[in-house]
Amino acid sequence: MVGNSGPWGTARLRATLDEVQRRAELTPTLTAVRYSGESVTYRDLAIALTRYDVVAETNGLGIGSSLVAAILHCLPRIGALGDPTAVARTVHQVVEWLARDIGDGYGSLRAVG
Numbered sequence: 001m002v003g004n005s006g007p008w009g010t011a012r013l014r015a016t017l018d019e020v021q022r023r024a025e026l027t028p029t030l031t032a033v034r035y036s037g038e039s040v041t042y043r044d045l046a047i048a049l050t051r052y053d054v055v056a057e058t059n060g061l062g063i064g065s066s067l068v069a070a071i072l073h074c075l076p077r078i079g080a081l082g083d084p085t086a087v088a089r090t091v092h093q094v095v096e097w098l099a100r101d102i103g104d105g106y107g108s109l110r111a112v113g
Contacts, residue, residue, distance in 0.1 A: 013063050016099040017053075021046050033075070033094050040074035045098075048073050067095060 020032065024046035032042045048070035056066040071094050072079045078090045 010063065012099065012102070013067060015102045016095060017049060017063060017067060019102050020049060020098055033071075033097055035075045035090070035094065036077045038075050038077050045070060045074055071095070 020042060023030065023032065024042040028043035028046075029041050031039045032045045033040060049066060052066035052069040052073070053063070055061075055069070056063065068091055071091055072087075075094070078087060078094070081087050081090060
């Protein structure tokens with residue numbers, strides 16, 4: 001998911017973050033994503049993204065790190081999966097879901113969890 005090339009380059013990550021912010025402004029109480037009985041609204045996810053962006057910038061981390069941190073913050077059951085491969089796969093599915101409408105052809109996921 002991290003990197004400057006491929007389907008999850010910096011431009012796609014930025015577009016995904018912008019899409020979450022846009023949806024938070026238009027429909028703040030709409031569920032952004034639901035996983036294993038937990039859900040997060042666009043507003044709450046946008047707030048977490050903003051806060052983790054500050055941490056990422058301060059520590060020289062990429063924008064993908066703030067997206068992953070916000071997802072794990074808002075949907076802690078994903079982190080509780082334990083197995084790093086399962087956590088990464090599930091976070092990737094969530095990111096795909098959030099990016100489904102940004103128009104680059106990669107957003108094919110229709111449900112998470």
